[in-house]
Amino acid sequence: MQSKVVNRLLCVMFIAISLLLVSCGGKGISIAAYKGxxxxKVYKLGKHFLKKQGYKDAIAAFESLNAQYPFSKYSESGNLNLMYAYYEYGEPELALVIINRFLQLxxxxxxADYAYYVKGVIEFENHRNILQKYLPYKMSEHDDEHHILxxxxxxxxxxxxxxxxxxxxAIKRMLFIRDSVASHVVSIAKFYFDRKAYIAAIARAKEVxxxxxxxxxxxxxLRIMLKSYRKLGLTKLADTTEKVWKVNFTKPAYKQHHVSTSSIKQQDLPKPAMISSKVK
Incomplete structure (x- = not known):
């Protein structure tokens, strides 16, 4: 009984948030046309617009479905389609609101795996909107907060x-993220080294x-650590680091013990597709 009350309260909150999203963040989206x-009918219209890539109209339809029929059998599938519509419409933050509420409800x-996947992709894309996605972007050169998320x-x-x-x-993206975050940390280590902050450079290199x-x-x-130890006059540490570098990164050893994911290109990773969920 208690769980039903909680679910109903969550649904009421979801309705309020949906109305707020439409009124405040939906680029002129109105749900009035679907009243009554x-x-x-509203669900089918939303699916129709989505298939035609009419994301603005699809959003309006599915938001209207949330507002008018929050407990209908179409709600679950409607919100799966709504999160995708917001994503494609270039509103990643609004898509995340829908996803998080969906996973609660x-x-x-x-x-649910689809919801997690779209959420991960939005975080992977660093919350960039539709215009920013067309600009040059290298993950390792940006703050890694969203990438870790x-x-x-x-x-x-x-x-x-x-x-x-x-x-x-998801696994492929995790490998890509890991490489990119490591490269980002190395770039910070290099930044410190170039400014003669050798202790800070060593700390960042050790993190990697x-x-x-x-x-x-x-x-x-390892190379930054080696050069930093040399600059600080820490000969023993430098020699030890150099031995580690030679053992691990002479060509035969490197090929044998290290797997590079450089063949994974960010632009080659697939985008989320519209889900084909059935109403039960």
């Missing part, structure tokens, strides 16, 4: 839904070696 139409949904989201997806059709791409082993960035991290 049946839940089935339907934690055991058979399509994406890694954790994909990790949760793979852990909870190992047989999901999204798991393979300890937390991002088997990434291509480890090679550069």
């Amino acid at each position: 139409k049946s839940a089935q 339907y934690p055991h949904s058979e399509h 994406a890694f954790n989201t994909f990790k949760q997806l793979v852990k909870e839904y190992p047989k999901s059709k999204y798991a393979k791409d 070696i300890q937390h991002y082993e088997h990434t291509p960035a480890v090679k550069d991290a």
Whole structure:
């Protein structure tokens, strides 16, 4: 009984948020045109617009469905489509609101893996909107906060839904993120080294070696550590680091012990597709 009350309260909150999203953040989206139409009709219109890539109209339809029929059999599928519509419409923040509420309302949904996947992709893309996606972008040159969030989201997806059709791409993105975050930390280490802050450079390089082993960035991290120790006159530490570098990064050893994911290109990773969820 208590769980039903909680779910109903969550649904009421979801309605209020949906109305707020439409009125404040939806780029002129209005749900008035769907007032009085049946839940089935509104849902079918939303699906029709989505298939035609009319994301603005699809958003309006699915938001109207939330507002008018929050407890209908179309709600779960409607919100799955709504999160995708917001994503494609270039409103990643609004898509995340829908995703997070969806996972609260339907934690055991058979399509929860899709929600986690779209969430991870949005975080992976660093919350860039539709215009920013067309600008040059290199993940390793940007703050890694959202990328770490994406890694954790994909990790949760793979852990909870190992047989999901999204798991393979999630793993590929996790490898890409790991390499990119390691490269980002190395770039910070180099920044410190270039400014003669050798202790700070060593600390960042150690972070890569300890937390991002088997990434291509480890090679550069060891090199920065070696040069920093030399600059500080710490001969023994420098010699030890040099031995580690030679053992691990002479060509035969490097090929044998290190797996590079450089063949994974960010632009080659697939985008989320419209989900084909059935109303039960």
